[in-house]
Amino acid sequence: MENSEVIPTNDHGNVLVVDDDSEIRLLITKFLQRHGYHVYSSADARSVLETLKKFTIDAIILDVMLPGTTGIDACRQIRRTSPVPVILLTARSEEDIRVSGLEGGADDYITKPFSPRELLARLRSVLRRARNGSVKTSSLAQGNILFDGWTLDTLRRELTTPEGVLIDLSTGEYNLLVAFLEHANRVLSREMLMELAKTRTADPFDRTIDVQISRLRRKLETSETAGLIIKTVRGAGYIFVPKVTFG
Amino acid sequence: MKSGRFSWLPDTIVVRAVLILVGALIAMSLVGYWVYRVGAEGLATNARDRGLAERIVSIKRAISAIPDEVERDKAAHALATASLEVHWSKVSLVLNNAPVTERSRAMEDRLKELVPEFGTESFRVGYADDGALNAGEGDAYRHMLLVSVKLDDNTWLNFASPTFGTAHHLAGNILAIAAIMGSLIILVAVLLLRWVTRPLRNLAIAAERFSLDEAGDPVAEIGPAEVRRAAKAFNTMGDRVRRLVSERTMALAAVSHDLRTPITRLRLRSEMLDDEQTRNLIDDDLSEMELMINSTLEYLSMGVANEPPKVFDVSTMIRTIVDGEADHGHSISLDDMDHASVLGRPVAMKRAVWNIIGNALKYGSKVVVRIKREGAQVRVEVLDNGPGIPIDEIEKVFEPFYRVENSRSRQTGGTGLGLTIARSIITEHGGSLSLKNHALGGLIASIELPIFPFSKTSRPLTGTDTALATRLQPPNAH
Numbered sequence: 004m005e006n007s008e009v010i011p012t013n014d015h016g017n018v019l020v021v022d023d024d025s026e027i028r029l030l031i032t033k034f035l036q037r038h039g040y041h042v043y044s045s046a047d048a049r050s051v052l053e054t055l056k057k058f059t060i061d062a063i064i065l066d067v068m069l070p071g072t073t074g075i076d077a078c079r080q081i082r083r084t085s086p087v088p089v090i091l092l093t094a095r096s097e098e099d100i101r102v103s104g105l106e107g108g109a110d111d112y113i114t115k116p117f118s119p120r121e122l123l124a125r126l127r128s129v130l131r132r133a134r135n136g137s138v139k140t141s142s143l144a145q146g147n148i149l150f151d152g153w154t155l156d157t158l159r160r161e162l163t164t165p166e167g168v169l170i171d172l173s174t175g176e177y178n179l180l181v182a183f184l185e186h187a188n189r190v191l192s193r194e195m196l197m198e199l200a201k202t203r204t205a206d207p208f209d210r211t212i213d214v215q216i217s218r219l220r221r222k223l224e225t226s227e228t229a230g231l232i233i234k235t236v237r238g239a240g241y242i243f244v245p246k247v248t249f250g
Numbered sequence: 251m252k253s254g255r256f257s258w259l260p261d262t263i264v265v266r267a268v269l270i271l272v273g274a275l276i277a278m279s280l281v282g283y284w285v286y287r288v289g290a291e292g293l294a295t296n297a298r299d300r301g302l303a304e305r306i307v308s309i310k311r312a313i314s315a316i317p318d319e320v321e322r323d324k325a326a327h328a329l330a331t332a333s334l335e336v337h338w339s340k341v342s343l344v345l346n347n348a349p350v351t352e353r354s355r356a357m358e359d360r361l362k363e364l365v366p367e368f369g370t371e372s373f374r375v376g377y378a379d380d381g382a383l384n385a386g387e388g389d390a391y392r393h394m395l396l397v398s399v400k401l402d403d404n405t406w407l408n409f410a411s412p413t414f415g416t417a418h419h420l421a422g423n424i425l426a427i428a429a430i431m432g433s434l435i436i437l438v439a440v441l442l443l444r445w446v447t448r449p450l451r452n453l454a455i456a457a458e459r460f461s462l463d464e465a466g467d468p469v470a471e472i473g474p475a476e477v478r479r480a481a482k483a484f485n486t487m488g489d490r491v492r493r494l495v496s497e498r499t500m501a502l503a504a505v506s507h508d509l510r511t512p513i514t515r516l517r518l519r520s521e522m523l524d525d526e527q528t529r530n531l532i533d534d535d536l537s538e539m540e541l542m543i544n545s546t547l548e549y550l551s552m553g554v555a556n557e558p559p560k561v562f563d564v565s566t567m568i569r570t571i572v573d574g575e576a577d578h579g580h581s582i583s584l585d586d587m588d589h590a591s592v593l594g595r596p597v598a599m600k601r602a603v604w605n606i607i608g609n610a611l612k613y614g615s616k617v618v619v620r621i622k623r624e625g626a627q628v629r630v631e632v633l634d635n636g637p638g639i640p641i642d643e644i645e646k647v648f649e650p651f652y653r654v655e656n657s658r659s660r661q662t663g664g665t666g667l668g669l670t671i672a673r674s675i676i677t678e679h680g681g682s683l684s685l686k687n688h689a690l691g692g693l694i695a696s697i698e699l700p701i702f703p704f705s706k707t708s709r710p711l712t713g714t715d716t717a718l719a720t721r722l723q724p725p726n727a728h
Binding site: 031169 | 511515517518519560563567569574596600
């Protein structure tokens with residue numbers, strides 16, 4: 004354990020960074036400190052649990068490829084004692100690792116080489132979710148969400164039609180759909196949807212919520228079900244109509 | 251092939267071929283000898299038959315010339331010899347109802363042929379009625395074949411000879427039989443030679459099928475000595491080639507993979523810069539490097555499926571790509587969209603389509619995508635308004651690392667792998683990717699993919715259709 008000196012700058016939160024590359028550890032630490040976080044860092048996963056006991060940690064950024072205990076095992080161990088949000092750092096093309104990471108209780112993952120701003124956005128998002136006590140991604144991640152014969156696999160981020168055909172969704176559309184599914188049968192205003200759906204993305208090119216909704220509708224609805232799945236509530240926003248089950 | 255009995259012979263193709271040749275020659279000689287024997291016998295029999303016929307004719311004339319019945323009988327007995335018995339009688343000893351057999355018919359035909367003066371009614375051929383005819387003893391009466399010749403006064407001369415009707419009229423068939431036997435020998439010889447050269451053909455097939463990914467079964471080192479040696483050399487060479495390629499591939503993959511860490515560091519470092527313009531430029535360069543690494547890694551892992559096959563809607567996938575590119579400020583539109591389900595690997599397919607659309611956006615300022623169902627196929631066309639590609643270079647752009655000369659690609663980056671990867675993925679899905687220049691300028695990239703045969707009433711899809719799933723599996727999933 005090589006705790007870097009904690010520089011209390013602001014109280015955005017305490018973040019533990021676990022990565023075996025000392026340069027990256029240092030750079031992430033500096034970057035996050037600049038953005039107002041307390042940062043603890045560690046080169047391996049062994050002492051994570053100790054750190055969790057000693058200090059108040061609000062979020063963990065955990066590299067998957069660690070010497071000794073892998074990030075995923077570490078994530079499972081953390082989950083046994085603590086609900087602290089975990090963001091996994093993975094290499095590209097490691098779909099299996101991502102899925103098992105989410106199954107192991109991670110809240111989100113980000114792919115190396117990542118853009119620091121993207122990391123910051125994800126971090127803010129998991130922290131906000133944890134504070135709001137809203138439905139955690141990890142609890143969503145435990146299984147599938149079913150509606151109207153459709154299935155949304157939140158581990159793989161895959162949407163399948165009642166016939167079993169995979170429907171491709173953009174990140175924005177996926178986030179929007181998750182927001183709708185978590186708040187089915189409730190009227191959601193544009194502002195609420197924007198807040199709920201942008202949680203995972205920092206894409207500056209995201210279109211307005213209306214464009215996103217019309218795109219999502221186009222993918223979900225057929226000529227028979229047009230307007231029946233996501234209904235427009237005039238002057239109020241939108242409502243997701245079908246019965247949603249988490250299974 | 252190790253045969254215990256012939257182990258003293260060197261087991262080479264030469265020895266095997268010589269053995270087959272000698273065997274065939276001996277068999278041919280035997281057939282020739284048999285043909286000669288049968289032919290000679292036929293000639294002898296013919297001559298004997300002719301002699302018998304002549305004697306029958308002359309005896310008939312002699313007896314006809316004797317009017318007295320007693321004298322006739324005596325003369326008949328006097329003219330009889332051991333090989334031809336003669337007996338005169340008032341009625342034919344061959345009964346009208348005598349059964350006709352193959353032998354009697356053959357005899358009758360032969361006599362007609364040899365003695366044309368005998369009319370049909372003037373002689374009979376049959377078996378002597380030795381009392382067995384009605385005794386129900388089956389073939390008992392067939393012991394002695396008789397020829398009865400009618401004299402002018404309606405009395406009969408009966409001839410009997412043990413050689414009657416024994417001649418085999420094979421003369422005409424001899425050549426046919428010899429030809430059939432000869433063909434059989436040739437057939438057997440050809441089959442044997444094919445059997446001898448089979449290991450050679452197997453070796454050729456193995457060489458044709460040789461693939462780099464396949465750890466593959468080595469060629470069986472069997473057969474004649476030359477082939478065993480060639481098979482062994484081939485296996486050694488295959489191993490060496492695979493090892494060489496996999497070492498190079500691993501080295502390239504390792505470098506590409508390891509570059510991610512420094513790129514991650516650089517991204518973090520550039521974030522520390524206060525000069526936003528420089529920071530953005532560095533970020534762009536890093537993005538380009540990332541793209542190159544990713545496409546190199548993708549190219550290296552081509553054909554290695556780590557993604558299970560699923561049924562996916564290719565149209566919504568393209569919709570996502572087009573929407574995304576439009577959001578990033580590109581002038582791109584999706585005209586005509588039919589829905590089409592395809593069985594395959596969605597992440598790989600998305601990469602393929604994205605490469606093609608990205609290519610179009612790189613060279614054209616405006617891109618139009620069309621998705622149309624055509625029978626059992628879905629056709630995706632990506633049209634751009636760029637400069638197109640010279641005709642003679644159109645196929646070359648699919649070669650890895652190829653770049654169209656004087657293109658703007660060097661400014662716009664890219665590794666020259668995009669279309670290579672795209673075509674490989676699409677072909678793997680049983681589809682095709684082709685490029686052609688538009689008459690009004692610009693390039694048209696056409697993707698054709700087989701639509702998943704999808705019936706609304708059928709079983710819920712598991713996403714695995716065996717035939718295609720097998721094709722989508724690489725020869726060896728690492």
